[in-house]
Amino acid sequence: MFAGLWARNVAFEFRSATLAKLPRPGALRHLHQSISKPTPSRSHSPFKLLNLCNAKRAFASRTSVSPRLPFDPRFFSANAGQAQAVAAELPVLSPPPVGWWLLGSAGLVFGVIVVGGITRLTESGLSITEWKPITGVIPPLSQAQWEEEFEKYKATPEFKLLNHSITLEEFKSIFFWEWGHRVLGRVIGISFVIPLVYFALRKRLTATLPKHLTAMAFLIGAQGALGWYMVKSGLEDSLLEIPGAVPRVSQYRLAAHLGTAFVLYAGMFGTGMAAIMDWRYATKGWWAGLKEGAARWKDILENPAVRRFSRGVKGLTALVFITALSGAFVAGLDAGLLYNEFPLMGGSLAPPAEELFNPAYAKSPDHSDLWWRNLFENPTTVQFDHRCLAITTYAATALMYASTFHPALRAVLPPLTKRMATSAFAMANIQVLLGISTLLYLVPIPLAAAHQAGSVMLLTTMLHLLVSLRRPGTAARVWRQALQRKTSA
Incomplete structure (x- = not known):
């Protein structure tokens, strides 16, 4: 009698501890059914009791697993052999x-x-x-x-x-x-x-x-x-x-x-x-603001109009970089303190040619370095170059933004690309206003610092625009395909 009570007490305690560790309701029901079947006899031999406990421990060790990560290879496989194969194939994301x-x-x-x-x-x-x-x-x-x-x-x-x-x-x-x-x-x-x-x-x-x-x-x-x-x-x-x-x-x-x-x-x-965009594509299938981007990105990027637009964006990004870099020469030579007017320079659109290409800046006896030394060492020429680059950048940004309204292009551009094209044009307007204000007010520190920060912000919008037209990375595409196979299985 006491032996039977003791055996049932041990079994009950073991069953309670095991159930507390189970991660899923389905496994809970499975274990409950496996250990709650009526037995023909209330008495157990020591060997049967030992075998029962060992079986319960083995089952508990199999069921008390850590929570699965979103990209745990086991998520894509129904058995251990397939899991190892998938884990070997999937790259790191x-x-x-x-x-x-x-x-x-x-x-x-x-x-x-x-x-x-x-x-x-x-x-x-x-x-x-x-x-x-x-x-x-x-x-x-x-x-x-x-x-x-x-x-x-x-x-x-x-x-x-x-x-x-x-x-x-x-x-x-x-x-x-x-x-x-x-x-x-x-x-x-x-x-x-x-x-x-x-x-x-x-x-x-x-x-x-x-x-x-x-x-x-x-x-x-x-x-x-x-x-x-x-x-x-x-x-x-x-x-x-x-x-x-x-x-x-x-x-x-x-x-x-x-x-x-x-x-x-x-x-x-x-x-x-x-x-970040690769992760969203791999886990959710989103691309450039399209929730069905996993199925459409390839067709969009292969569209001739989008390919032309993408090449233009790359060229414009390079122009933004060069324009910002020319500002370093303006700052290094204090060229912003000359000709504090806009759009004219000394009453005309450009200073006199002899001032732009002053022979005094040439160091070679034959003046073969006249043109490039004036471009980088003559404050007047440096400011004029920066103005020309800034105006060209603004005009190119406006044309890029206007092109997004062409029906054929607008119908295929992803939402993120259209938003960033708008942001780039808006930032170009702000940057032009900051630049002109800095010039007219003789380079005050707050305006000049804001103008330099604006150049980085304009570059940021162009970079974001480029990323919106980027194809998902190889690892993201492999993970997305694996997830789709698991979903359809």
Whole structure:
């Protein structure tokens, strides 16, 4: 009697513990039916009881599995053999956190571009005379340290020629702009490299991403070195020997520094948007705002009108990049302080030819370098070039936007593409207004900084427009096909 009660008590406790671990109602009913069948006898031999317990433990270990991930290979297979085959065939697809991390990194690069522009506008870039990648993170903390840093600045051409009457407190204000710009660059490096290592080790990156993102990481490091190379050009004592020289960084190095930042931003933003859109395509079948995009994207991209439109968008994106880069030469030469009127320059649409191609800028005895040196070193020519590029960019953006209303093209363009074409034209209007206002009001810092930020925003809309016309990645297409096969099975 006691043996029978004890056996039933053990069986009841084991059954309760097993049922609590079961993940699905179907499995719960199956287990309940398997262990609740009436037995011919109330007594159990020790061997039967042991076998019953072992069977229950084996069943519990099979049923108490962890929740399935959306892309768990078992989701696509009905048995273990098929699961292993599918897992071997399916490539890695980057999850949304990878895309959001890249977009966050792009946001930091956007911030450092804006801060860098303010640093240039406030003439703060030459306030720190040394490059200390590690210890430079900590600013001067004591009065003695501030005095020491100020003495280093007093030895620079900028102090001797322009800021010889600056006080320590005024020095601190320009110091912190340059210090903040440098520290933000270090933050970008850390916030990019650490997640990159994590995602790579956890195998969360699509096959082509590791080498591309590693190249971006090296570019971030090179950007720091390039920034110091740029600053160094404004600290050279040879500037003191040039009559009428203005201590400032080389416009060539400034353009290279800004251009590298644009490339980094474009790479991070474009790759992040592509990762997020690939995930949506693989899991939901959405593409460029079309919920039935999984079935239509190929036909849309092969349409001749869409292919022509896509080539035009690529050319316009390159034009936006070149126009923004020409702004670095305007900033480096303070060319925005000349001809503060629009659309005329000195009463005509263009300055006199002898001013645009001034022989004084040629350094070769035969003047063979006359044209290109004026393009990049003559402030008048640099401003005129930037105006021409800006007007051309605006006109091209307007034409691109107008083309989206052509019935044949509008009928096939995906919704996201049409929205981003509208956004690009709207941003082009804002950017033109900011540029003209900056010129007319003699380059005030708020307007000039907003104008530089506007160039990045216009580039952003063009990049988003390009991504909207991108075919889904290989990994996303493979996952989508696997999901469709599982759904139809």
